Amino acid sequence: MLKILTWNICFSTKSQELRYAEILKQTKGSNPDICCFQECVPEFIGFMASDNFWFDNYDFSDLDFAISGYGTVILAKKYLEFKFKSFDLTSRMNRKLVIGTNLDLTVGSIHLESLDSKDTRAIQLEEISELLKSFGSPNTLLCGDFNFCSNSNYLNNQIPLENLNLTKFLHNYKDIQTDPTWNKGKRSFRFDRILLKSSYLKVLSTNLLGTNPIPGYASTYPSDHKGIFVSLEII
Numbered sequence: 001m002l003k004i005l006t007w008n009i010c011f012s013t014k015s016q017e018l019r020y021a022e023i024l025k026q027t028k029g030s031n032p033d034i035c036c037f038q039e040c041v042p043e044f045i046g047f048m049a050s051d052n053f054w055f056d057n058y059d060f061s062d063l064d065f066a067i068s069g070y071g072t073v074i075l076a077k078k079y080l081e082f083k084f085k086s087f088d089l090t091s092r093m094n095r096k097l098v099i100g101t102n103l104d105l106t107v108g109s110i111h112l113e114s115l116d117s118k119d120t121r122a123i124q125l126e127e128i129s130e131l132l133k134s135f136g137s138p139n140t141l142l143c144g145d146f147n148f149c150s151n152s153n154y155l156n157n158q159i160p161l162e163n164l165n166l167t168k169f170l171h172n173y174k175d176i177q178t179d180p181t182w183n184k185g186k187r188s189f190r191f192d193r194i195l196l197k198s199s200y201l202k203v204l205s206t207n208l209l210g211t212n213p214i215p216g217y218a219s220t221y222p223s224d225h226k227g228i229f230v231s232l233e234i235i
Contacts, residue, residue, distance in 0.1 A: 002201065002234075005032040006109065006143035006194055007209065007227030011039040011070045015220050020047045022214045022222040028053065030209065030229050034100065035075040036109035036143040045073075061098050061109075062086050072109045072144065074100040082107075087131055089124045092117075097128050099135070106137035110144035116154050118162050121147060125169040142173065142195040145225065149189040150178070166195070173197045177206040181226040194230050204231040 009023050024047060027035060035058070037044070045063055048054040058075040061084040071094075076082040082100040089095045091113055098109045110128060113120040132140055148154065148162040166175065173195040180188035196203070209227035214220050 001204065002034070002105075002232045003030065003032045004034045004036070004107070004141060004143065004194060004230045004232065005030060005209070005227055006036040006038075006192060008038040008111070008145040008192060008223060008225035009040065009044060010223040010225065011041045012224075015217070016043060017047075018214060018217065018220065019222050020044050023210070023227075024048065024051070024054075026209045026222065026227070032229065033077045033080065034107055034141075036098075036107065037073045037075070038109070038111040038145045039070050040073045041070045059084075061100060072096060072098045072111050074098055074107060074109050076100050076107070080105070087127075089127055090120060091124065092120070095124065097131055099131075101135055101137065104137070104139060106132065106135045106140045108132055108140070108142045108144075110142065110146070112145065112147045114147050118148065118154065118158065121162070122165050122169075125165050129169040138199040139201050140173075140197045142170065143193070143228075145192050147191055149191060150175075152189070170195060170197075174203075176203050176230060177208075177228050179206075179208055181208065181228065182224060192225055192228055194228050196232075198232075200235050201232045202235045204233050206230050 059078055061074040081102055085099045087097045100107045112124050150163045153162050176194050176196050180190050181192040182189045207229045209229055210222040211226055
């Protein structure tokens with residue numbers, strides 16, 4: 001079985017220590033083989049460094065956030081023997097595709113351009129599609145914060161639905177978790193996804209992390225995004 005987590009941890013300084021401690025608690029409790037974190041900041045890595053568990057059990061992708069102040073990081077269990085690469089995407093926000101890969105599996109983590117940037121996101125998806133193809137992996141996962149919803153656009157008067165770009169650029173990938181991952185008032189959105197293209201991996205289960213307030217803090221959640229946790233089996 002292979003367990004994957006993707007989670008935008010929110011770079012906000014509000015209740016940061018409390019929130020990051022809860023994110024790491026829930027992550028450790030889920031015991032994922034691969035973690036894809038977005039909006040990672042040095043403070044979050046600092047929390048990990050205070051617990052030998054993380055660096056003893058996981059390999060990390062590049063931790064250099066010097067330009068943007070935050071970034072995308074992949075953690076992979078050491079048995080996977082991942083090699084990591086990072087690719088610049090067309091972006092005003094220093095967005096990148098971070099890759100972890102071995103002979104059998106390639107995992108990409110992304111945080112696409114934010115806000116009213118649908119044209120840039122389309123360019124980024126096309127670039128990502130070509131980069132993932134270049135690895136030629138029999139099993140590929142693309143995880144992260146796509147910054148567009150599956151059933152509405154950033155501006156209500158925009159057409160067509162931006163989510164259709166997944167069919168255009170990543171048509172052979174399966175979108176394997178469909179519950180909302182971000183809320184604003186009474187409205188719910190699905191910005192975060194795990195996409196799978198595989199010859200022999202089957203989805204066993206999906207789950208969301210960070211759905212409830214932190215115990216003892218009724219109005220504080222681990223992040224403004226929920227984490228997506230997926231278990232896969234080899235068939």
